[in-house]
Amino acid sequence: MKIAFSPCPNDTFVFHAWAHGLIPGAPELDILYADIDITNNLADRREGPEVMKISYAALPWVLSDYALLPCGGALGRGCGPLVLTKGDSADTNDPAQLSGKRVAVPSERSTAYLLFRLWAAQNVPGGVGEIVVMPFHQIMPAVRDGLIDAGLVIHEARFTYQNYGLNLLEDMGNWWEQDTGLPIPLGAIIARRHLDVQSLTNWTRASVEYAWANPDASLDYVMSHAQEMSPEVAKAHIDLYVNEFTRNLGDEGYAAITALLGRAAEQGLVPAFDLALLKK
Template sequence: MNIYFSPCPNDTFVFHAAVNKLVEAPDLEVTYADIDITNNLAVKPDAPEIMKISFAALPYVLDDYALIPCGGALGRGCGPLVLSNQSTSPADLKGKRVAVPSEKSTAYLLFRLWAAQQVPGGVGEIVVMPFHEIMPAVRDGKIDAGLVIHEARFTYQEYGLSLVSDLGNWWESDTGLPIPLGAIIARRSLDLTSIENWVRESVRYAWKNPEESQNYVMEHAQEMSPDVAKAHIELYVNEFTENLGDDGFAAVEALLGRAAKEGLVPSFDLNKLRY
């Protein structure tokens, strides 16, 4: 069975047990791919059977793919950040060039909702680039501001950058709900209950045996320090990773429902979020 997920510590931590047959799971052929790749790949006819995408990309694929209610990234205090090397005022982003990790990412969707409220007149050019290139580009003045995700939350000060907004905090204060980031999806033609079961068991195994996944996590951690990788896992792997639950589904429905109403994603049937 083909599965695509990122090399980020939260994903490798979650899927370590399944990939290495430490829980009952099918044989998995893994491809490690950045979220921008999977967000765009998901809409193609030859897309993989299972993959990690942004929740923001779900409306584009729900006819063919189901949301697996575990294994993803959703929580509090873990949202994307808007960074600048000069100003901390959202108003100063008017007409400026902003780098984002993907046009179909949850981060970019949140940014557009936030900017509509906080940046009178709107930002200027949006430039898509791999997330690990964004902070150096902002630091070096190639870009006016950047939207960053993942471990950048812990390292942006090392680049001399300033926080303009924590979009997770903005979303939580605006809605009272956790922030949906990454989703695990599977083709609707598959045995979805079985997939849900082994993904959840892989999460539980990782929690019970955290030391067993350390080498696997660090092998794919893109030169990240062990301490940053550990903080990354602690932030993004939580109760919603084990089970999306009512609060998790409410957060997804709020984000995508609001985005559809604003015309930022295609209209879709909210009932399709639950298979």
């Protein structure tokens, strides 16, 4: 079975057991390690693998063909994307400094960018200027080097942005949680609707359970894909993004997804869609 997910520690930790044939009855995986911008576009073009990790923000474009699995993804609290600027910027905590400026984002259909658009509509007078899409690991160096005015970052950047001399302008997760009281939906696991979605759910959940029961078993696999990340940062990344919502979205998880995508649809930021498809 073909599957696509990122090389980030949370994804490799979650899928380690399945990828290594440790889940009874689960099919062998043919894995594509891909940045979220790639998988978001593959899903939209219906050209991607049977199972994929995409942004929750990309779901409205693909739900007619792909089902949302209620496990395996990334959703939680205190784990939102960050808006970063150079540390020596004037008025470093004033969102108005982004008016008309160039901002780098990891994907135009990422949850990070969707949250940023919702936040900017309330906080940046006149809106930002040019949006530049680039791989997430290139964003912080670009901000540091003055190639862009601000960057929207995800993943382990939460733990490393200070190393680039950057300033935290806003935490999108904190903003969302204060605004709604709900956790933040980041990455979703989807599968083509013609497949046995229940079995895929069971195998994915079993892989999550194995990872928690055997936390050291995946270490070599995780670090081999961790893009020069230190073991300490990789562990912090896993601890933050792999949580009870990874095991099961539950009522609170579905409420957060519905709130985010429902609001985005009302503002015309994503296509209108049947919210009931989230559970079908």
